[in-house]
Amino acid sequence: MLLFKTDLHKYKAYSGNKSTLVLMLTTQGLWALFVYRYSNKIYRSALPSFFKKPLLRLAVLWQKWIEIVAGISIPYSVSIGHSFYIGHFGNIIINSKAIIGDNCNISQGVTIGISGKEEKRGVPILGNNVYIGANAVLAGRIVVGDNVVIGANSLVNKNVESNVTVLGVPAKKISDNSSSGYI
Template sequence: MSRVIEYIRSDLHRYEGGSSASALLRHLALNWCFRYSFWLRLCGAESGLVRLIAKVMHRHLSIKYGIHIPSSTRIGYGLYIGHAVGLVVNHTARIGNNCNLSQFTTIGSNHEHAAVIGDNVYIGPGACIVEDVVIGSNATIGAGSVVISDVEEGATAAGNPARVVSMNAPGRYVANRWPALMPKSVNPQHVPI
């Protein structure tokens, strides 16, 4: 349970810049995005009863908000969901620490090998990340981009298909970063837990 609590604290830190009990209650009551990630994280609890309740709440909120992130998806510390609507992530995706997922984003795969996303990555609204691409740490994916090939570390990619448009200001939209507890970058063999 301590690992699940650490994930919840890291997610709260991304919204609040801290992780106090009052912030937790405020965000659970008022912040749909944090509420979704809270129940998503609790699906990994060791206690059978807590996990059961979490899975019921996660399913309810998935339907209510139109978000589909399976509880089996490997996501690092500090998940930030920009808006609680229209987000689809394939269960085989691997998402690093301090990542921002925006509304109407799809991280998908038809072949059970979705993307590997590094640490401190911002994914803009309406982005579509297709199949087994690797997005390096500190990358920015522009709004409406269709990513069909790897994006190198620190790059800003945009367009359809996405192309690198800049190497300036890596990770610029990722605020309130949780101190990463895993390696700085993700490669196809590295699996965030």
């Protein structure tokens, strides 16, 4: 659960160093991350399948409960780096095959999902230090570089180079400002 400790450390820093107990009782994003990290650890473990499969079935039930209560869907097979932060709870959907780098922040209403046809069909890969604003949608086989800001209500369906800010539908580069200061 080393990765969860990095998530918790980030939540503490953002909250003015509230206690772990207060954060665990009051922060839905942290609930979802705890369940995800626990379930992902089982998924990636070398446990024998007769033991692993029942544990994963329980993990799916636990994840569904979190999805109903908090509105955050993070399947156990997603790959998420350290220090992940969910700014607000609600309406967050991450595809089971998505890859999210280290030290990323997402806001409420974000969808990271599958889209496209034939060879363009797939899910996003996000680099490190990516900030995603409220209600943004990232869809298709795209790569989002490091240190990127994705503005609120944007639709990202094409690759995004590193160290830029994108905004709009479809999202376009609006500046060379990186995510420094957002994360």
